[in-house]
Amino acid sequence: MSADATDAVPLGGPLFQTDPAGLYRRMRREHGAVTPVVLDGGVPAWLVLGYRELHQVTGDPVLFSRDSDLWNQWENIPEDWPLLPMIGRRQPSILYTVGERHRLRAAMVSDALEAVDPHLLRAHAERFADELVDRLCAKGEADLVGEYAMLLPVRVLARLYGFSDEQGPALVTALNDMIDGRERALAGQAHLATSMARLLADRRAGPADDVASRMLADDSGFSEEEIAQDLMVMMAAGHQPTADWIGNSLRLMLTDDRFAASLFGGRNSVAEAMNEVLWEDTPTQNVAGRWASRDTQLGGRRIRSGDLVLLGLQGANSDPLVRTDGSALTGGNNAHFSFGHGEHRCPFPAQEIAEVIARTGIEVVLDRLPDIDLAVPAGSLTRRPSPWLRGLTELPVRFTPTTALGGTSP
Template sequence: MTPDAVPLSGSRFQTEPARLYREMRRDHGPVAPVLLDGGIPAWLVLGYRELHQVTGDPVLYSRDSGLWNQWDNIPDDWPLLPMIGRDQPSVLYTVGERHHQRAGMIAKALEGVEPAVLRRHCERFADELIDAVCTAGTADLVGQYAMLLPVRVLARLYGFSDDESSGLVTALNDMIDGRERALDGQRHLGRSMAELVAQRGAAPADDVVSRMLADPNGFTEEEIIQDLMVMTAAGHQPTADWIGNSLRLMLTDDRFAASLFGGRHSVAEAMNEVLWEDTPTQNVAGRWAARDTQLGGRHVLAGDLVLLGLQAANADPQVRTDAAAFTGGNSAHFSFGHGEHRCPFPAQEIAEVIARTAIEVVLDRLPDIDLAVPADSLTRRPSPWLRGLTELPVRFTPTPALGGNRP
């Protein structure tokens, strides 16, 4: 690793990530040396073409974390362990035919979700959350809304009761932020999933977990527990940030003003622009080189960790010659990944329905909504991995609660 490696931490990932990625590309090219917590070296892929190369070659750039040449330097309490995958037999870290089987099992289980049922759950939970704030005239649309909605919907689809979903939000946020509470969050999530899998093993129902358990390929309960943890983490926090980032864009950009006053035509446009310009999943760990190779002019050694710089690749000037052409209806971004380990299409569709419904319910329910603070005072969570707001304070004319009586 080069002596000028960039620490993958610090306030600039909050305050000016786009500029930071441009500087890294200028100084290091499309593949930059970086340091993770504790000075652990890795490579961050910034180039669109290079990221396409890595994600499109699962043999050379493997998902098998056992290949990592740094395991001897990783302490047992390293906060990034939940994101790296040691001793995690989940779909993220299996390769070859077994990975295809597990990905197929997950996709089929999610495909069984009826679109009308999904929409109904989304609207009900969104209305309940808006009911809790609508009479006050002010709200934090991140803490009181976006951070609560996706996990409640996913928990119901999986088979949890509404009461059981409440403890999952904190656990997920702790795990994903990769800080001192990360391992506790991972353990809480694991216990919750194990209890649900045991319940559905004894009493199947019409839900995602029951369909996973019924898969004919014979997956163990531990494999299904691990996959549920991945599905929940990947489905909740990025979707919550997608909601928050899209609402921020619509509240701060004059192009979307019409949608805030009775229209919906720009919701999809705002959501897609966020995936290009302000994607919730900024960087992903990772891939491991199966042998010595060259990537973007760098000599990558066997066992090196390669991180996927999704947001940096989305903004790569080598392919983004016309910014306008890459927003609108263009979905060639990396926000859902690429290759055989990309987010399954049914999961993408569920996330989009949750996010779009969340935004539409806000527009329906909160008239004359506006930011309650200056736009430049909004802050982001301190994570190089996920980009989301710490809060989104808004004000509006108080309205009565629906109380479950949506027209």
Template structure:
């Protein structure tokens, strides 16, 4: 067995359990109090890792791709990882996706993805989001009540992304469960990953025969000479990273607006408050809580810890956003402060066109919902709302609401 990197440190924190659902902010505060800015954690199967809690330390790790590499082959724990480990979709070996590509090839793949997304007309993207939003709202607007997560937020991003990527609407709907299973890292994670992979390879086969004005076709036509395997893997990343965090961004923002008096007065249509709620969520309740990962390419020190070559470091996005060293006033940040780390940092951060795509989908989804159902209200005590049991993404299991029944529009554009 490979030496545990935490042999010197007692009480490593399991990166699982109900507290990631119920009180993650308190959990991160306790970890920072007990361990400092870099905490020892254990993953499923007692696999050791480090969780980077400090804003400056996370900035350092994400900004140094040589010392803290994305090359998962460096990991010293591979001999202890079973083939059916449920976290393999999140921490994979020899996955030819952009997540694990380093050096010039990573730069070239990031350019290919950015170019393919940037070519999407923003007005067309918004129109797709409005069209699907209206269609989904039509399904429940006459009833006066719904679970806004299951009937709306969990469906909208995947449908819009499927449309711009070139996937059929029906196939896009079927991907939602697979993506959720893969990201939650439980017993169905590998099956979810396989279904997503099959869908992407089928898409590329169809686009070779009949290219279209879509992201997949543009990626295939890129002059960088990428293989179908590379393009399919990158599309998997783009679909998973684009759908679930965006759905959770919508859900978490709506929860804030429906439970916080600062936003109550604007539910009749104030556009500015939607942007403020979304920005505050990226600081205080970010969908992307923890990210795997980086691997130390040599022995080093970080946050007072001795990091051994081959150690896995997890980026504690939520903890770093709340780091008291950079949040000295303890205030809620709802204005134009975009220094949060919710989209990552460094050369492996979320490409800017992907961030813009997510923001257009989430904001349009919220605005259309509030336009159509202006008196929407929470149908359960706020303290009874629950979250999915994932240490990676933070999202609501449900968000029951009531509203005055309104007629369906017939899927207006």
């Protein structure tokens, strides 16, 4: 595969913002289950759109490795390549460890998250969600992305990890600055790194009942630097997709008549909307990546040793070979790829935490804001122009003004 492949599809452009489903269908029709794509700067890669092919890639970590040192394009990657923060070399986090080292590290993370008290998790999520709604409820209008969804997950995660409530707002700013990717991204990253290092030093001196303390207590021999890296990855990976899960689900419920009943106190429809979003409008659309450890075949394509293979999560979710009758969206079917698959998937306890935060966030909005409705035509809602993460730029709503929980206007 070369960067000048004539049939390669640029992994960018307005269709990822306006019609990714149509784009994935066209890719599959014209190129098959494994599509040659070109990243920023003419860098070649393969995008796996087939459900079975993606299952094959994620289920074979030896053939399709997470070790980015294998990449056969490093000599063509400039130091200022914009995707380096996502596809970096020798990154110290859990994302890029392999083999037994990765299994031990993943077990440490999973154990620390699994010990989170589910009742306490729900209580934290409700409290922070109510605080955010208190700031909005007297106005009669709000942007549920910028003023709510993008502020909630990191507050809950920070509390679970061991940060104080007073530290939460600055962490929200840091995470959102990093996601924004502009001039404040480096400052946000520096604040997050400094905060994590300080938290671990505090917890080393005085352990508590939190995720950071449990990871420090693990006997697998990981350094504080490694644990700090994993906590930062977990917070970043948990915040943005969960915020988009909230925003995308609320959009569906406010624009689709099938979910109208849930706006008046129904609960089953909330879960159904969230599940449908994971199948049809998943926050994490595509993931980089895996690298072929040797020459192989995949979906009728010749994959060379060192080729970059991208995981097309949304493309696989919509593969017509597994969606022939539409049954994927019913009965709580969670066989989607929205949390990945295989040993590098999102840990199951992390999935459960994200689901509680998202569902609680949605339910609090529906409980607290009466007769909520879109403030703009549904067709005017816009998405971020990203092939990686799919979420709304804003979700303007209007509602009858009401008072804060304390009985007074915020």
